[in-house]
Amino acid sequence: MSACEFESVEKCLESHLPEAELTEVQRILFGKETKKLDLPASAVEAASERDFELKGYRFDAVQEQLRPPRRIRVGLIQHRIVLPTDAPILDQITAMHNRIGELVEVAAMCGVNIICFQETWTMPFAFxxxxxxxxxxxxxxxxxxxxxxxxxxxxxxxxMVVVSPILEREELHSTLWNTAVVISNSGNVLGKSRKNHIPRIGDFNESTYYMEGDTGHTVFQTQFGKIAVNICYGRHHPLNWFMYSINGAEIIFNPSATVGALSEPMWSIEARNAAIANHCFTCAINRVGTEHFKSEFTSAHHDFGHFYGSSYVAAPDGSRTPGLSRTRDGLLVVEMDLNLNRQISDKWSFKMTGRYAEYAEELTKAVRHDFKPKIVKE
Ligand SMILES: NC(=O)NCCC(=O)O
Incomplete structure (x- = not known):
């Protein structure tokens, strides 16, 4: 990784803006301020010893009269690969397990209830x-x-509920998938959600490896809330987020692997917009670092470019946490009161006012080959 990679927008603003202007810029850019979460000193110390960034924030909701608060904590982990891409496979996987073990232990110290890792976290993004x-x-x-x-x-x-996105081999049908395994805090596998949109852009040659997912828009009822997983490229599809929300998701995780030159201007908008449009929380996670491969790709490169991290959480009221850095391994701990979802839904009513039957009818016609766009001409 380049030593001079830009660290983060947030850091840059903090370093260069006068205090009063900084507050105003942050309000406009990031929405209602997310309060910093007090994390145990032992966790802060362990993160520093293990050389990763640890940040904590809190989204509050109004205290209701009839419902108690539903405060839970989620953890997002971003990391680089540990060993070079030509190290023996088992060594690479084991090194990644050890690294994640170190981060999850700190997440536990911080009281995290649901943790999510990045897309295909056990391997380099070799596609x-x-x-x-x-x-x-x-x-x-x-x-x-x-x-x-x-x-x-x-x-x-x-x-802790663990969301573990891996490259899945389904022996029965000799099929590979890009899959998030959802493991309940009991330790049982609750189910899985397969990536349902495969990119066809740049060096993201993923259709060479695995199939479009067949698990629909499954939502998992956990002890801490209803969660769903929209893997990476699915975040560019507003209807994909919407369908998880239609099935009741209160938190939608978006484990990703994406690089600066391609998607960075879109990153801070897409998951945040999905949280607003669907009255839910969204959690965007991206890996960090530059991964080098021995053989030259068809695009005449040996690396993908820089995976820019910047993992963050967005809330239904349009606010968001600052991101983790663009360059370091990190754990983002976020406390959220899930009551905020219904409070914002009652305020803005986007889901209530959607004209779904009408969209469904028009879409049904639009996907037909004999579809004629409804355009009035003079
Ligand atoms: N992993 C993946 O789907 N990446 C595609 C590029 C992007 O969506 O930014």
Missing amino acids: CTREKDPWTEFAESAEEGNTTRFCQELAKKYN
Whole structure:
């Protein structure tokens, strides 16, 4: 990774703006201020020793008369690969498990209830190469694989729901998928959500490796709230977020792998807009660093460019946390009162005022080959 990568917009604003102007700029850019969360000193110390960024924020809701608050904590983890991409596969996976183990332990110290890792977190993002060998060897069973077993142990030990996005191998049908495994805090596999939109852009040659998901827009009822997983490229599709919301998602995670030159101006907008439009919380997670590959890709590169991290959480009222850095491993701990979803829904009523039957009728016509756009001409 380049030593001079820009660290973050937030840091830059803090360093260069006078205090009064900074407050105003932050209000306009990020919405209602998210309060800093007091995290235990032991956690702060452990994060510093283990060389990762630790940040904590809180979204409050109004105290209601009839419902108690529903405060929970989510943890988002972003990280670089630990070993070079040509190290033995098992060593790479084991090193990544160890690294995540260190971060999850700190998340537990911070009282995190639901944790989500980045897209295909056990491996380099090797889909740029178009080589099958050795990358498909990273694929594992969602139910029985070593990574799921590892996450089950974490879930039980820390009483935490774990969302673990991996490259899935389904032996029965000889199929690979890009899948988020959802593990309950009991340690049981609650289910899985497969990436349902595959990118066809730049070096994101993912259709070479796995199929478009077949799990629809599943929502998982956990002890801490109803969650869903919209993997990476799915965040560009407003209807994808919407369908998870229609099925009742209160928090939608978006584990991603994306690079600066391609998507960075869109990053801070898409998940945030989804939180606003769907009266829910959204959690955008991106990996960090530059990953080098031995063989040149068809685009004549040996790396993808810089994965810019910047993981953040957005709330239904349009506010958002600052992001983690663009360059470092990090854990973002966010406390949220899920009552905010209904409070904002009652205030703005986007979901109530949507004309779904009308859209459905028009869409049904629009997807037909004999569709004629409804345009009035003079
Ligand atoms: N992993 C992935 O789907 N990346 C595609 C690029 C993007 O959506 O920014």
